[in-house]
Amino acid sequence: MNISPLLAILLGFIIVAAAISTISVEGRKHHVKKIKPKHRRHSRNTPTGSPAPAPYPSTHEGVFDILSFGAKGDGVSDDSKAFVGAWKAACEVAGGKVEIPAGKEFMVKAVTLQGPCTGETVLQIEGTLVAPAKIGSWSKSSLFQWLNFKWVRHVTIQGSGILDGRGSNWWNLDTYQTQRSKKYIPPMKPTALRFYASGNVTVRDISIVNSPLCHLKFDDSDGVKVNNITISSPKNSPNTDGIHLQNTRNVEIQHSNIACGDDCISIQTGSSNVHIHHINCGPGHGISIGSLGKDKSVACVSDIIVEDSSIQNTLSGVRIKTWQGGFGVVKNLTFSNIQVKDVEKPIVIDQFYCDKSKCKNQTSAVSISGVKYNNIVGTFTAQPVHIACSNNVPCMDVDLMDIRLRPSGGIRGLQTHQQQQALCWNSYGKTQGPLVPSSIGYCLKKSTSSGGYSPKRLIASSHEKYCPQP
Numbered sequence: 262m263n264i265s266p267l268l269a270i271l272l273g274f275i276i277v278a279a280a281i282s283t284i285s286v287e288g289r290k291h292h293v294k295k296i297k298p299k300h301r302r303h304s305r306n307t308p309t310g311s312p313a314p315a316p317y318p319s320t321h322e323g324v325f326d327i328l329s330f331g332a333k334g335d336g337v338s339d340d341s342k343a344f345v346g347a348w349k350a351a352c353e354v355a356g357g358k359v360e361i362p363a364g365k366e367f368m369v370k371a372v373t374l375q376g377p378c379t380g381e382t383v384l385q386i387e388g389t390l391v392a393p394a395k396i397g398s399w400s401k402s403s404l405f406q407w408l409n410f411k412w413v414r415h416v417t418i419q420g421s422g423i424l425d426g427r428g429s430n431w432w433n434l435d436t437y438q439t440q441r442s443k444k445y446i447p448p449m450k451p452t453a454l455r456f457y458a459s460g461n462v463t464v465r466d467i468s469i470v471n472s473p474l475c476h477l478k479f480d481d482s483d484g485v486k487v488n489n490i491t492i493s494s495p496k497n498s499p500n501t502d503g504i505h506l507q508n509t510r511n512v513e514i515q516h517s518n519i520a521c522g523d524d525c526i527s528i529q530t531g532s533s534n535v536h537i538h539h540i541n542c543g544p545g546h547g548i549s550i551g552s553l554g555k556d557k558s559v560a561c562v563s564d565i566i567v568e569d570s571s572i573q574n575t576l577s578g579v580r581i582k583t584w585q586g587g588f589g590v591v592k593n594l595t596f597s598n599i600q601v602k603d604v605e606k607p608i609v610i611d612q613f614y615c616d617k618s619k620c621k622n623q624t625s626a627v628s629i630s631g632v633k634y635n636n637i638v639g640t641f642t643a644q645p646v647h648i649a650c651s652n653n654v655p656c657m658d659v660d661l662m663d664i665r666l667r668p669s670g671g672i673r674g675l676q677t678h679q680q681q682q683a684l685c686w687n688s689y690g691k692t693q694g695p696l697v698p699s700s701i702g703y704c705l706k707k708s709t710s711s712g713g714y715s716p717k718r719l720i721a722s723s724h725e726k727y728c729p730q731p
């Protein structure tokens with residue numbers, strides 16, 4: 262009988278096969294990039310109802326289509342589980358990609374997409390994600406935001422798709438409130454897309470529309486790139502900021518269109534090294550630092566550049582607003598090459614910010630220094646320059662260079678002579694022409710380089726203790 266050679270060959274095959282599989286397992290451990298997702302056990306993530314433990318529903322390697330996780334894409338069915346399932350699958354492989362296909366609408370409730378992931382992860386949005394239509398279908402514990410990315414690193418959201426926050430019902434709540442309606446009023450409104458405690462995130466190409474509150478928010482994050490996105494909600498939608506930064510460093514926001522009911526971009530405490538350019542903003546409230554220092558809080562904002570942008574049909578152009586009674590520092594900001602059109606007040610520093618009819622006067626203030634305005638040009642409807650600094654803590658080194666601001670409807674369009682004038686209160690700095698209106702030229706007090714104003718500089722520098730440098 263010649264069985265034994267056959268057996269030997271068979272045995273040999275088995276040994277080789279076993280060896281190969283061991284090697285490939287080792288290989289997977291050491292070269293994460295080579296993971297073949299469909300070979301991994303993950304039946305728990307497959308859509309329910311599949312008869313056998315199916316492999317990962319990955320169309321091609323590392324790509325996870327929300328449809329293969331059981332999403333309906335009819336705009337009505339709840340596709341939240343499928344979305345989270347696809348995210349988890351993509352998150353577990355290096356270079357994993359979640360795909361939201363074009364031509365379909367996926368209704369997703371408030372979800373958290375959590376990291377850290379194995380490697381880089383992409384969310385490719387070509388279709389539309391919509392929030393629940395009814396306010397009542399939001400659970401009370403999920404009102405902070407709709408789509409929440411938490412603890413992620415190296416995540417990119419891209420594609421020509423849309424995130425639709427369906428905010429219109431939320432915007433009307435304020436009216437219900439004043440009518441003392443018996444309707445259920447949630448205690449807060451959700452932000453559409455939020456990154457929390459994340460690093461190296463990119464959001465590009467997508468549209469974010471009609472958020473109940475802020476459209477895109479980054480907090481406690483480091484390394485943010487926003488490029489070529491569109492944000493859109495109506496001019497009269499309350500508190501619908503475009504992009505909100507808080508405790509976030511190393512940010513670039515560029516080549517984007519933002520139209521909303523509040524600040525196009527709002528920079529809050531703890532933000533530094535932020536570069537904003539080629540932004541088209543309006544309608545809305547403009548690009549704002551603050552409000553800062555509310556309820557005697559400490560605020561630290563530094564190293565901000567806003568340039569090469571256009572702002573139209575807004576409440577302000579570039580603005581810094583702080584409450585009385587705050588502490589901390591705002592320093593080293595540059596606003597340059599900004600085109601404004603029909604902006605109520607293009608240049609604003611308001612250290613008396615107050616959301617009621619009257620706020621108590623207080624002596625402490627967030628100190629403001631090193632603010633350059635260079636080449637701010639266009640038309641305004643209420644006042645060209647409004648720089649109102651704290652009575653006790655003056656603004657230092659405010660530079661106004663090449664500012665040319667004309668009333669939108671010509672001089673006759675303005676109610677009073679005062680509205681045509683630049684206003685500066687307790688602020689020091691220098692000016693350089695051309696300056697229109699000419700009142701900008703004698704608006705600031707002159708700061709002298711040789712310590713001419715040392716006591717007040719001392720006040721400013723004493724505030725630095727609240728914002729330790731990293």
Ligand SMILES: *[C@@H]1O[C@H](CO)[C@@H](O)[C@H](O)[C@H]1NC(C)=O
Nearest residue numbers: 414415459460461482483484
């Ligand atoms: C961002 O990426 C760079 C380069 O890969 C890395 O050095 C840095 O630590 C990352 N930052 C965060 C917060 O992940």
Ligand SMILES: *[C@@H]1O[C@H](CO)[C@@H](O)[C@H](O)[C@H]1NC(C)=O
Nearest residue numbers: 420421422465466467468489
């Ligand atoms: C900007 O995004 C759109 C999709 O919204 C895309 O078609 C276009 O190519 C992008 N432009 C650039 C320069 O990336």
Ligand SMILES: *[C@@H]1O[C@H](CO)[C@@H](O)[C@H](O)[C@H]1NC(C)=O
Nearest residue numbers: 534535563564565566593594
């Ligand atoms: C001011 O901010 C810019 C932009 O972030 C930065 O490049 C520059 O070094 C800062 N200047 C100072 C004096 O800190």
Ligand SMILES: *[C@@H]1O[C@H](CO)[C@@H](O)[C@H](O)[C@H]1NC(C)=O
Nearest residue numbers: 613619620621622623651652
């Ligand atoms: C607060 O200060 C402003 C400016 O100095 C002054 O006009 C105003 O009357 C003060 N308000 C109160 C409530 O003291």
